[in-house]
Amino acid sequence: MKAPSKPLGDSLGTHKTQNTAEQTMERLIFSLSELEHLGQTLISGHSNFNHSSKTYLRITLGTLQIRRGAILRYHATGQNLDVVAATPESMFSPIPVEEDELEALLQHSFIDNADPPEPLKQFFARSAELSETIDIRLWVPLKIQDEFLGMIGLGKFLARDTLEAWEKELLTTLTHQISIAIAYSQMVEGIQSEKFRLFMLAESAPQICQLLQPEDAAEQVVQQAVSLLDANAGALMLTHTEQQELEMHYAFPETLIENTAAQENGDGLVISYGEDTPASQEPTSEDVLKSVVKEGIPGHCLPTSDTLFGGKNLMAVPIPGRDGDILGVLVVGDKEERGGRITSFTDEDVVLLDSFAKQAGVAIQNAQLHQEALEARQLQAEMEEARKIQVNLIPETLPDIPGYEVAGHYEPRGPVGGDYYDCLPLATGHWGLAIADVSGKGMQAALLMATLRAGLISELSRAESMVGAGLPSPYDQSALYAEIASMAMILNSLLYASGTEEKYATFFYSHLNPETDVLTTLNAGHNPPLLIRKDGSYKWLGEDVGGIPLGMFPNDMVSSIAEYEAEHVQLASGDVVVYYTDGVTETVNVEDDYYEEERLVEASQACKDEHAEAIRKYLHSSVMEFQGEADQFDDLTLLILRKQ
Amino acid sequence: MLNKFDIQIREAEEHAIIETTGYLNDALGEQLSEKAQELIQGGCVQLVINLEKTTLINSIGISILIEIIEALEEREGTLNFCGLSSTQERTFRMMAIAKYAGIFPDEESAVANL
Numbered sequence: 001m002k003a004p005s006k007p008l009g010d011s012l013g014t015h016k017t018q019n020t021a022e023q024t025m026e027r028l029i030f031s032l033s034e035l036e037h038l039g040q041t042l043i044s045g046h047s048n049f050n051h052s053s054k055t056y057l058r059i060t061l062g063t064l065q066i067r068r069g070a071i072l073r074y075h076a077t078g079q080n081l082d083v084v085a086a087t088p089e090s091m092f093s094p095i096p097v098e099e100d101e102l103e104a105l106l107q108h109s110f111i112d113n114a115d116p117p118e119p120l121k122q123f124f125a126r127s128a129e130l131s132e133t134i135d136i137r138l139w140v141p142l143k144i145q146d147e148f149l150g151m152i153g154l155g156k157f158l159a160r161d162t163l164e165a166w167e168k169e170l171l172t173t174l175t176h177q178i179s180i181a182i183a184y185s186q187m188v189e190g191i192q193s194e195k196f197r198l199f200m201l202a203e204s205a206p207q208i209c210q211l212l213q214p215e216d217a218a219e220q221v222v223q224q225a226v227s228l229l230d231a232n233a234g235a236l237m238l239t240h241t242e243q244q245e246l247e248m249h250y251a252f253p254e255t256l257i258e259n260t261a262a263q264e265n266g267d268g269l270v271i272s273y274g275e276d277t278p279a280s281q282e283p284t285s286e287d288v289l290k291s292v293v294k295e296g297i298p299g300h301c302l303p304t305s306d307t308l309f310g311g312k313n314l315m316a317v318p319i320p321g322r323d324g325d326i327l328g329v330l331v332v333g334d335k336e337e338r339g340g341r342i343t344s345f346t347d348e349d350v351v352l353l354d355s356f357a358k359q360a361g362v363a364i365q366n367a368q369l370h371q372e373a374l375e376a377r378q379l380q381a382e383m384e385e386a387r388k389i390q391v392n393l394i395p396e397t398l399p400d401i402p403g404y405e406v407a408g409h410y411e412p413r414g415p416v417g418g419d420y421y422d423c424l425p426l427a428t429g430h431w432g433l434a435i436a437d438v439s440g441k442g443m444q445a446a447l448l449m450a451t452l453r454a455g456l457i458s459e460l461s462r463a464e465s466m467v468g469a470g471l472p473s474p475y476d477q478s479a480l481y482a483e484i485a486s487m488a489m490i491l492n493s494l495l496y497a498s499g500t501e502e503k504y505a506t507f508f509y510s511h512l513n514p515e516t517d518v519l520t521t522l523n524a525g526h527n528p529p530l531l532i533r534k535d536g537s538y539k540w541l542g543e544d545v546g547g548i549p550l551g552m553f554p555n556d557m558v559s560s561i562a563e564y565e566a567e568h569v570q571l572a573s574g575d576v577v578v579y580y581t582d583g584v585t586e587t588v589n590v591e592d593d594y595y596e597e598e599r600l601v602e603a604s605q606a607c608k609d610e611h612a613e614a615i616r617k618y619l620h621s622s623v624m625e626f627q628g629e630a631d632q633f634d635d636l637t638l639l640i641l642r643k644q
Numbered sequence: 645m646l647n648k649f650d651i652q653i654r655e656a657e658e659h660a661i662i663e664t665t666g667y668l669n670d671a672l673g674e675q676l677s678e679k680a681q682e683l684i685q686g687g688c689v690q691l692v693i694n695l696e697k698t699t700l701i702n703s704i705g706i707s708i709l710i711e712i713i714e715a716l717e718e719r720e721g722t723l724n725f726c727g728l729s730s731t732q733e734r735t736f737r738m739m740a741i742a743k744y745a746g747i748f749p750d751e752e753s754a755v756a757n758l
Contacts, residue, residue, distance in 0.1 A: 192710075192739065193703040199738050203731055223700050230702045232669055336670045338704055 024166075027063070031170055034059040035177065049073065049185030053085035056178050060152065061087060063174060064167060068134045068155025073182060074148055077343040081127075081151060086134060094341075095127045102148050109172065111139040113153070138163070140171060142179040149182040193230075197352060200228050205359035209366055217367040218250040221330065221360040226252055228356060229349055231332040233312055236319075237271070238328035238364075239293055244274030246293055246329060256309050256333075269308065285314055292316045292329050298350050303342075309333055315345040317354045319361045327364055330357045379442075386446035390420075393446075393453050398423050401431055403514050405612035409620055409638040411583075418445040419581045419637040420453065420505075424460060432460050433510040435526065435579040435639050436550075439503055448495060448503055452550065455494045456509075459487040477520070481566040484511060484522045488547065488564035492524070495551025504551040508542060508579060510641075517643060519577065520568040525549030527582055530600060532608045534574030538601055541569060541577070576608050576615060577641040583634035587623050590630045595623055612642040651675050653683070659690035659758050661751060665697040668705035672698075680712045689721025690758040694751055696727025706739055713744045722746070726754035 037059060053071050061069050068088065072081040072095070080094040097105070104119035111117070113136050116124045130136070136153035143149055152175055157163060163171065204224040211217040218236045226234040233256050237246040248269035273290040283291065285306040288299040301314040312333035319327045332353060334342045345353075390412075398406040401423075408421055418438040426432055436452055438445045488509070495505060508526035512519050521529075523542030526549075531539045547564040558564070571577075578600065587595040599622065607618035616638055623636065649666040660683050666672050680691065693709075695701075716723050724746035728736065736742045748754035 189707065192707065196703045196706055196735070196739060199735060203734065207731065226667075227700050227702045230669070230704055232667075232671075336702070336704055338670060338707065340670055340674065 027065070028170075031063045031174075034063050035173065039177070049084070049182050052181065052185075056181060057085040057087060057152075060171075060174050060178070061154070064154070064163065064171060065158040066154050066156070067158065068136075070130060070134050070136070070153045071142075071150065071178065072130075072153070073150040074142075075337065075341070077337060078341050082339060083130060084150075086130075088134075090133055092130050092133075094339075095123075095130070097123065105141045105151070106143055106146060106148055108141060110168065111141070113137055113139060140175045142175055142182060144179050144183050147183070149179050149186075152178065197228055200224065201352065201356060201359075204228070205356070205363075208360065208363040211363060211367055212370045214364065214367040214371055215250075217363045219252075221363060222250050222252045225330055225332050225353060225356055225360070229315070229332045229345065229353055230336050231334055232336055233309060233333035235309070235331040235333075236328060236360075237269070237289065237331070239273075239326055241325070244272060246271040246273055246289060249328070285309065288314065289316055289329050289331070292318050293326050296320070296326055298354060300345065303334075306333075313342055313344060315349060315353060317350070317357045319357045319364065321361055321365055327361050330360060382443045386443040389443075389446040389450055393420055393422075393449055395422055399425060399431075401512070401514055403517075403644055404512070405640075405642045405644060406433075407612040407616040407638075407640045409616050409636070411620075411632075411636040413441075413583070413632050413635050418449070419583065419635040420449045421579065421637055421639045422453065422456075423639075424457065426460060426511075429514070431512040431514065432456070433512060433579070433639065433641060434507065435529070435581065435637065436505045436507040437526065437581045437583075437635070437637075438505045444503060448498065448505060448551070451498050452491060452495060452505055452507070455491045456487075459490055477518070477568060480511060480520050481568075484509060484520060484566040485564045488522055488524055488550070489555055489558070492550045492553075492558055492564075493555050496554050498551075504549045506549045506581075510541075510577070510579075512641070517571040518568050519571055520566055522564055522566045523547060524564060525552075527580060527585060529580070530578040530597075530604055531569060532576045532578065532601075532604045534572065534608070536605050536608065538605070539569070540597075542567065571643045573643055574609070575643045576604065576612075578604050578615075578619065579639035579641070581635060581637040583632075583636040584619075584623055584638065586634060587627050587636070588630055588633060589626055589628050595626050599626065612640040615640045615642065651679055653679055655683075655688065656755075658688075659692065659755060660688045661692045661694060661755070663694040663697065668695070668698045668701040668708075670704045670708075673705045673708035677708050677711060681715060684715055684719055684721065689716055689719045691716065691721065691723050692751060692754040692758065693723065693725050694727045694754075695725060695732060699729060699732075701732065701735070706735070706741070709741060709745075710739075713741065717744065722758050724748055724754040724757055726751050 057069055057071050061067065070083055070086040073084045074081050074097065078094065080096045082094045083092040086092065101120055101123045104117060108117065111120065113124065113131055124131070131153065134153060135155045137156055138154045140152045140154070141148065142151055208217055208220045208224065211220055222234040222236045226232070233252060235251040235256060236249045238249045239246055271286055271289055273293050282305050283301065285301040285308045288301040292299045296318045298315065298317040303311045303313050306312050306314055313335065314331055314333050316329050316331045319330055321327045330353065335345050335349065337343045394410050395408065398408050406423055410419060410421065412419070418441055419436070420438065421435040424432040424434070434456060436449070438449045438452070491507070506526035507524040508521065508529060510519050510521045521542050523546040525546060528540035528543040528546065531541055545565040545567050547562050548558060553561065580600065585595055585597050585600055603619050603622040604615070607615045610618065619638055649672055651672070652663040654661045654663070662676065662679060664672060664676060668676070683691065713723055725736065726748045727750070728747060733747055736747060746754065746757055748757060
């Protein structure tokens with residue numbers, strides 16, 4: 001780097017009073033040397049004019065033998081002049097420039113600070129602080145053709161009141177060089193900025209598309225957008241299409257929405273966009289976001305109308321999904337300029353953010369799909385676990401009951417069903433037969449079924465131990481009624497405590513005494529089993545004394561609505577009891593007809609004289625034949641008990 | 645991390661380490677520029693800028709870093725960066741910052757190569 005030249009005033013210190021041809025020649029030689037230096041500075045690759053401005057000012061002042069001066073650079077976006085170099089050094093506020101003042105500045109090559117043209121009097125009044133501090137006498141607008149780039153202000157001339165003609169020509173050349181430097185700097189800054197933006201766009205898009213966690217994707221999308229647009233804030237709001245709501249997903253910085261009313265309520269920021277909002281002269285930020293998501297086009301909002309993010313200059317673009325839907329809205333706020341100024345977003349900014357939002361949409365959907373795949377995998381694993389639990393609950397083989405035949409069939413609709421049946425031996429030599437239909441599917445249903453079975457076994461064991469202790473007698477029918485009803489209440493309490501209102505089980509329990517052939521039953525909201533007598537007559541068991549399903553209401557409510565009641569029936573040789581779940585009677589055929597109880601009765605009557613296993617097969621075939629090509633909508637369970 | 649905003653300076657005998665925290669935009673960049681200029685004016689022209697806690701930079705931040713490089717170049721000083729993310733490193737190479745300043749993985753190697 002070339003060493004800075006000495007100011008001419010210093011080198012000529014001993015000749016200040018001379019005004020000779022020799023001195024003029026010396027200054028011209030110095031000026032030529034400095035112009036070369038200016039040129040070198042310009043092409044040295046040091047693109048930033050603000051950094052080089054002190055050098056330009058020093059050369060200009062030195063060449064013209066002026067001690068004080070300032071260079072001001074014009075910012076078109078902010079419409080103001082910024083002091084980038086001053087001798088003596090000092091801090092000055094930017095000076096606003098009106099549109100008509102710009103035109104006037106472009107029309108003059110030199111402006112006397114003491115006698116400005118009429119259209120510029122206001123401007124010079126605004127720049128009085130600078131003029132007085134630097135003691136500016138002459139202003140020279142910096143421009144290239146019709147583009148205003150800035151101004152250079154020159155202080156008191158040494159040993160003369162005005163510049164000579166040749167000095168003005170020299171000043172014109174110098175200011176032209178400075179103008180070129182500013183224009184060059186602007187061009188390079190613009191290229192660098194665009195280069196940075198395009199690189200970041202190309203770099204960030206594939207990166208965010210690789211993020212698999214939706215939260216990470218949201219964070220990166222917002223931060224990259226903020227960086228790309230030179231903004232100082234950003235937010236991602238995602239749509240909930242059904243509710244027609246926009247919900248804040250990520251905000252940068254985190255304090256961005258601290259002061260909104262929604263945040264104060266602790267609900268997070270949610271904007272409903274379903275209702276039409278009345279058109280207003282100056283839409284608020286909330287109106288803009290609604291419009292962006294509804295119309296799918298970018299929107300702007302002025303700081304004065306921003307009611308959501310604390311008064312920011314906002315730009316919002318829709319985030320498109322793969323199917324043309326709108327996933328959400330990407331918002332950036334307060335575009336920065338060098339020097340802390342906030343400027344408006346340009347049309348190019350809209351195009352850039354819109355392009356980025358398209359990539360963001362892919363990234364967000366990728367992450368969402370990944371999340372859904374993970375959840376599906378987790379659900380699949382859960383269903384497999386549930387299936388294992390349920391398989392263990394359904395008996396693999398049914399026991400031999402002296403004097404009876406038993407057969408069971410269980411056919412879940414999906415991997416995990418909600419039906420259950422069992423045939424449990426009791427210590428007294430009696431048998432407990434149960435059938436149940438648990439609401440829902442999957443792990444929760446399997447766990448509820450496991451709870452029911454565990455409760456049933458526990459209650460039956462407790463009852464048996466009481467019998468062992470002498471109370472009550474297994475032959476005491478009224479005691480048995482009470483015992484079974486009590487068991488139902490305990491099971492109800494157990495299921496109610498372990499589930500929600502939506503989780504309940506219909507349940508039918510039968511206590512079989514094979515010695516007396518008395519079948520004592522209790523119905524908790526289940527389909528009444530069918531008793532087919534040997535002569536073909538039939539009866540629905542528990543039809544008249546059916547209580548409500550287990551686990552639906554607490555015990556005190558059950559007591560007040562419909563208490564569980566037991567009843568009994570005497571079985572005879574050739575009698576068949578068909579236990580089933582609603583998957584049998586509610587089987588639908590291709591014509592949308594239901595199988596219904598009548599068909600079950602007819603089919604049961606047709607096969608009643610067969611062995612229990614043959615009855616099971618016949619009934620199953622009957623249902624399947626009826627169903628035909630139609631889909632199976634529910635689990636299908638049959639339990640057959642036949643008195644030999 | 646990005647919501648915080650801080651500059652820490654650790655000066656040694658012949659060099660100084662500037663550590664930034666937060667979004668390197670105009671606000672943080674101006675602070676960084678001011679601190680760097682103070683060090684340079686004070687004669688410390690061997691600098692390391694640690695950007696480990698600055699994961700986000702905008703174009704103004706980049707231009708401020710270029711200015712610091714230019715200021716050091718005038719004084720025949722050296723600037724090394726460390727703690728850059730892979731994206732930042734690629735950005736610095738693309739923006740030609742890496743042509744005038746060294747890029748090192750950690751402070752130790754950045755200081756050793758001043």
